[in-house]
Amino acid sequence: MARARTVFVCQQCGAQFAKWLGRCQECGAWETVVEESVAPRPATGGGGGFGGARTSVAIAAQRAAKPRALSAVTSESHARIRTGLEELDRVLGGGIVPGSVTLLGGDPGIGKSTIGLQVLAELAKGGLTALYVSGEESPEQVKLRADRLSCNESVLILPETCVEEIIGHVAATDPGIVLIDSIQTMHSRELTSAAGSVGQVRECAAALVAQAKSTGKPMLLIGHVTKEGTIAGPRVLEHVVDTVLHFEGDQGGGLRLLRAVKNRFGPTNEVGVFEMGERGLEDVANPSAVLLAERPKGASGSAVLPTIEGTRPLLVEVQALCTRSALAMPRRTTLGLDANRVAVLTAIVDKRAGLKLFEHDLFVSVAGGIRVQEPAADLAIIAAIGSSASDTPLPEGLTLFGEVGLAGEVRAVRHAETRLREAHKLGFTRAVVPAATARQVRAPDGLDVQGVATVLELWTALFGGRRRAAAAASRQHDDAGDAF
Ligand SMILES: Nc1ncnc2c1ncn2[C@@H]1O[C@H](COP(=O)(O)OP(=O)(O)O)[C@@H](O)[C@H]1O
Numbered sequence: 001m002a003r004a005r006t007v008f009v010c011q012q013c014g015a016q017f018a019k020w021l022g023r024c025q026e027c028g029a030w031e032t033v034v035e036e037s038v039a040p041r042p043a044t045g046g047g048g049g050f051g052g053a054r055t056s057v058a059i060a061a062q063r064a065a066k067p068r069a070l071s072a073v074t075s076e077s078h079a080r081i082r083t084g085l086e087e088l089d090r091v092l093g094g095g096i097v098p099g100s101v102t103l104l105g106g107d108p109g110i111g112k113s114t115i116g117l118q119v120l121a122e123l124a125k126g127g128l129t130a131l132y133v134s135g136e137e138s139p140e141q142v143k144l145r146a147d148r149l150s151c152n153e154s155v156l157i158l159p160e161t162c163v164e165e166i167i168g169h170v171a172a173t174d175p176g177i178v179l180i181d182s183i184q185t186m187h188s189r190e191l192t193s194a195a196g197s198v199g200q201v202r203e204c205a206a207a208l209v210a211q212a213k214s215t216g217k218p219m220l221l222i223g224h225v226t227k228e229g230t231i232a233g234p235r236v237l238e239h240v241v242d243t244v245l246h247f248e249g250d251q252g253g254g255l256r257l258l259r260a261v262k263n264r265f266g267p268t269n270e271v272g273v274f275e276m277g278e279r280g281l282e283d284v285a286n287p288s289a290v291l292l293a294e295r296p297k298g299a300s301g302s303a304v305l306p307t308i309e310g311t312r313p314l315l316v317e318v319q320a321l322c323t324r325s326a327l328a329m330p331r332r333t334t335l336g337l338d339a340n341r342v343a344v345l346t347a348i349v350d351k352r353a354g355l356k357l358f359e360h361d362l363f364v365s366v367a368g369g370i371r372v373q374e375p376a377a378d379l380a381i382i383a384a385i386g387s388s389a390s391d392t393p394l395p396e397g398l399t400l401f402g403e404v405g406l407a408g409e410v411r412a413v414r415h416a417e418t419r420l421r422e423a424h425k426l427g428f429t430r431a432v433v434p435a436a437t438a439r440q441v442r443a444p445d446g447l448d449v450q451g452v453a454t455v456l457e458l459w460t461a462l463f464g465g466r467r468r469a470a471a472a473a474s475r476q477h478d479d480a481g482d483a484f
């Protein structure tokens with residue numbers, strides 16, 4: 001059989017070259033040329049893909065398929081493999097689907113290898129043959145971790161980076177589950193480029209996915225996240241695999257969020273919460289309590305927001321710090337929030353509530369390393385900024401959510417009742433919400449729900465209105481030059 005040869009293909013225009021080029025000679029784009037292997041053309045024809053390049057295993061796998069009526073397709077219910085880690089099963093939609101390929105991405109040190117080993121150990125305990133392919137760490141290093149985690153030692157370990165060898169070993173040992181740690185360290189003999197390059201990562205992933213699909217055995221791929229936040233640089237891997245899980249969290253703190261970014265067999269945006277401890281990652285049943293555990297009492301600049309992660313409510317603390325700036329261009333720094341959103345909200349409170357911050361540095365963050373993207377955080381952000389600027393702590397037991405428009409109007413957001421129930425569960429007694437929500441929502445007993453229609457109404461409710469706020473502002477300015 002003819003050996004596969006390699007070509008260099010521009011990812012933008014599809015032009016092929018015999019050697020690597022920094023700039024595509026066809027379309028002029030920079031750094032878009034990637035090495036690909038071309039499968040030898042089968043005698044029966046077929047194959048295909050871009051210019052015959054083996055770009056998609058799905059195409060190859062489906063080559064032998066024939067069209068048939070959708071009604072004739074039996075929907076086999078996927079017997080899922082439960083991992084024994086409740087939160088992971090929840091994110092996956094009930095467990096690992098046989099033959100599925102899951103990509104687990106995240107920053108270095110976040111705990112990808114740890115969770116991978118824990119899953120394999122749990123499954124091995126249940127009698128499954130589990131194969132850990134380590135391209136990054138030696139078997140001794142993995143053993144050290146296994147000892148620390150008190151993991152079952154019946155996990156098979158294979159220190160190997162050549163994907164052809166791995167496929168051979170997998171075929172020989174026939175494991176029930178395979179973990180590849182990590183896909184960036186793997187290389188294929190078909191390609192000349194270095195391990196970790198776009199072409200290599202894609203080729204290796206495609207070969208491994210093809211094997212998982214043909215054997216029906218699930219595979220977990222660990223991938224590093226580049227600075228741009230994409231897995232393996234380009235997003236190519238995300239299309240090849242069935243599920244993409246993303247590990248995130250604050251490295252200093254112990255809390256880790258596992259998020260399903262893509263899931264062909266379950267819900268996306270579902271979130272699992274873990275805590276990293278000496279014995280590895282443990283499920284966190286009540287993350288809100290953990291997140292609020294260290295909240296300062298009676299401090300200004302702190303507001304509690306019931307946010308929704310996937311389908312699950314999570315109480316997080318939004319913190320703001322507003323100080324007099326020594327700079328001509330005051331600083332605006334955010335952590336866990338969108339900086340542009342905070343800038344817009346600062347402009348809205350300036351215009352609608354008279355809070356002038358042009359001589360102040362402003363720092364806004366979400367405690368616990370959580371990232372909040374939803375606009376429902378607007379009211380809490382404004383309340384935290386106002387609280388810090390006026391040095392007025394918000395009332396104990398208060399929580400807020402709601403979106404704010406440019407005209408200063410407060411808009412309703414989804415999942416209001418879920419948010420209120422979570423706040424009530426954690427002992428909160430008062431919620432400031434959009435007026436439309438307050439009219440419709442059925443609040444839990446013991447939770448006082450107050451609707452606000454505008455930012456000014458919010459301001460009046462929390463800080464006594466525009467005039468008093470302005471007075472506090474000038475007073476503070478004269479005193480310590482601290483805020484407002
Ligand atoms: N002795 C230890 N005790 C507690 N936690 C540890 C210990 N050693 C490592 N860790 C935790 O494990 C993390 C590294 O996990 P790891 O699974 O190797 O990450 P990744 O594979 O994502 O790079 C560290 O950031 C740390 O939080």
Ligand SMILES: [Mg+2]
Nearest residue numbers: 112113136181
């Ligand atoms: Mg690792």
